[in-house]
Amino acid sequence: MMYHLRQALLAMRANFTATFSTLTTMTITLLVLGAVLLLTLNVNRTLEQLEAQVEVAAFLKDDANIPALLGQVKLYQGVHDARLVSREQVLAEMTRDYPYARDAAALAGNPFPNTLRMRVERVQDSRRIANIVQALPGVATVEYGANYVDPAVKTLNAIRTAGYGLVALLLLGTLFNILNAVRVAMFARRNEIGVMRLLGATPAFIRMPHLIEGVLVGLIAAVVSVSVLAASYLELAKRVAQLVPVFPIVTDLNTIAPILVGIALLSIVIGLLGSLFATSRYLRELE
Amino acid sequence: MIDFNHVTLEYPVTRTLALEDLTMQVARGEFIYLVGHSGAGKSSFMNLVLKRALPTRGEVRIAGEPLSRYRGRRTPLLRRRIGTVFQDNLLLHHLNAYDNVAFSLRVIGVPQREWPQRVTTALRTVGLEHKKQALPLQLSLGEQQRVAIARAIVSNPPLLLADEPTGNLDHENSREVLKILQNVNLRGTTVVVATHARELVETFRHRTLTLRKGRLVRDDPDGGYSL
Ligand SMILES: Nc1ncnc2c1ncn2[C@@H]1O[C@H](COP(=O)(O)OP(=O)(O)OP(=O)(O)O)[C@@H](O)[C@H]1O
Numbered sequence: 270m271m272y273h274l275r276q277a278l279l280a281m282r283a284n285f286t287a288t289f290s291t292l293t294t295m296t297i298t299l300l301v302l303g304a305v306l307l308l309t310l311n312v313n314r315t316l317e318q319l320e321a322q323v324e325v326a327a328f329l330k331d332d333a334n335i336p337a338l339l340g341q342v343k344l345y346q347g348v349h350d351a352r353l354v355s356r357e358q359v360l361a362e363m364t365r366d367y368p369y370a371r372d373a374a375a376l377a378g379n380p381f382p383n384t385l386r387m388r389v390e391r392v393q394d395s396r397r398i399a400n401i402v403q404a405l406p407g408v409a410t411v412e413y414g415a416n417y418v419d420p421a422v423k424t425l426n427a428i429r430t431a432g433y434g435l436v437a438l439l440l441l442g443t444l445f446n447i448l449n450a451v452r453v454a455m456f457a458r459r460n461e462i463g464v465m466r467l468l469g470a471t472p473a474f475i476r477m478p479h480l481i482e483g484v485l486v487g488l489i490a491a492v493v494s495v496s497v498l499a500a501s502y503l504e505l506a507k508r509v510a511q512l513v514p515v516f517p518i519v520t521d522l523n524t525i526a527p528i529l530v531g532i533a534l535l536s537i538v539i540g541l542l543g544s545l546f547a548t549s550r551y552l553r554e555l556e
Numbered sequence: 557m558i559d560f561n562h563v564t565l566e567y568p569v570t571r572t573l574a575l576e577d578l579t580m581q582v583a584r585g586e587f588i589y590l591v592g593h594s595g596a597g598k599s600s601f602m603n604l605v606l607k608r609a610l611p612t613r614g615e616v617r618i619a620g621e622p623l624s625r626y627r628g629r630r631t632p633l634l635r636r637r638i639g640t641v642f643q644d645n646l647l648l649h650h651l652n653a654y655d656n657v658a659f660s661l662r663v664i665g666v667p668q669r670e671w672p673q674r675v676t677t678a679l680r681t682v683g684l685e686h687k688k689q690a691l692p693l694q695l696s697l698g699e700q701q702r703v704a705i706a707r708a709i710v711s712n713p714p715l716l717l718a719d720e721p722t723g724n725l726d727h728e729n730s731r732e733v734l735k736i737l738q739n740v741n742l743r744g745t746t747v748v749v750a751t752h753a754r755e756l757v758e759t760f761r762h763r764t765l766t767l768r769k770g771r772l773v774r775d776d777p778d779g780g781y782s783l
């Protein structure tokens with residue numbers, strides 16, 4: 270084993286350019302992957318919070334049968350909770366926010382209708398529920414928060430998809446780089462490999478240094494990219510927390526650690542798979 | 557030890573007929589020469605024995621086992637039982653004589669503690685015990701070839717193939733190499749030597765097989781070079 274490790278290190282030094290370029294692409298790939306994953310994590314967290322707050326508001330006519338409506342909407346699927354806010358309560362709320370509303374009400378009477386406020390379980394449901402509620406007797410108009418949530422969700426989804434696409438391309442590039450690096454390394458050793466085969470070396474013996482090389486490159490890329498990711502993310506999180514305290518950025522280590530560990534494992538697995546593939550192809554060509 | 561049964565070898569890429577309907581046996585412990593003009597098929601014979609080429613027709617057996625039994629992953633096991641020496645000695649130039657010979661043991665997984673004794677014995681057999689530390693480039697061609705022989709025999713293979721082992725050597729060194737191969741043979745190893753060197757074949761007489769354009773045209777038990 271020590272022999273194979275020494276051979277792997279020698280090969281990496283001898284083919285420094287190929288090794289270094291593999292290492293670079295691999296690290297960049299992992300960085301982008303990490304960035305996309307962490308972004309997704311935060312987007313999801315934010316959406317969850319938005320979803321928890323999204324309400325559908327039904328403004329009722331004066332003659333509406335309030336208890337019947339309340340009972341009915343509570344039965345709808347996707348409605349988390351429904352409650353009545355009377356026109357007096359609405360006025361009180363408005364007065365709290367805009368004190369002159371009371372003066373206006375004193376002049377013209379309370380302009381606010383009785384309102385049913387429904388919490389929906391998922392943002393996507395709000396449009397459907399709004400449409401159903403709109404059709405009920407006694408309902409004048411309906412408003413829902415998805416008007417602003419929708420575009421946000423779409424934009425973030427698009428960014429996420431583009432990110433994954435980029436990662437897929439980069440992974441492919443990384444894989445080709447590894448294949449190439451291993452080939453170069455094996456080609457440099459071709460005399461030795463020829464002698465080994467003649468002396469009765471098993472394929473496993475011949476490829477071992479290259480597998481170790483693959484795993485080592487994966488390991489180094491993992492260490493570099495995970496450290497950079499962790500450091501820069503935590504720094505970014507701190508800044509965001511200071512600048513935009515309401516933004517629910519994830520700083521919980523129990524959530525972030527598995528992502529980083531996953532990235533590191535992926536890196537090692539790619540290194541191993543790449544070299545497995547390259548060595549078996551090279552050895553097959555010799556057969 | 558070696559058993560060719562109506563073996564034909566046509567290289568698939570160039571479609572050259574290298575060996576045609578070759579039937580011959582080499583008994584355990586024999587020493588034979590394989591002679592013939594350039595392109596007669598001597599190296600092709602070696603390639604078949606080593607399973608570097610597959611017969612187009614016919615069957616090759618080594619120690620009674622058909623080579624078709626040594627599928628894929630078992631090919632190395634076959635090669636471990638065959639020592640090989642070529643005209644180009646194929647020594648690894650970054651390793652000294654000792655390490656080149658030990659390389660053979662490393663490759664087949666012999667424990668390191670056995671190396672010093674076995675490598676030393678092999679180098680003594682070829683008369684180079686005192687050149688252990690020398691790199692190939694610090695050795696004469698004859699000495700390099702002797703290191704290659706040491707590497708081929710250090711694993712005690714029952715069969716030794718030498719393809720033009722003296723091709724690059726002068727008279728003196730050629731005779732030296734031949735004597736070493738005979739000594740190896742005397743210890744029980746079956747030896748096959750492919751060669752052009754008439755002088756050697758006539759001096760050190762052994763059974764001689766003559767190939768011409770891939771066909772066996774002579775099998776002379778008492779030796780002698782006649783082309
Ligand atoms: N790998 C190969 N692919 C295709 N044709 C080959 C290959 N090796 C040898 N040949 C052809 O097969 C024939 C026999 O070649 P071989 O090497 O066996 O001859 P040889 O007796 O060893 O000759 P020499 O004395 O020059 O070494 C030749 O015509 C050669 O061109």
Ligand SMILES: [Mg+2]
Pocket residue numbers: 598599600719
């Ligand atoms: Mg030849």
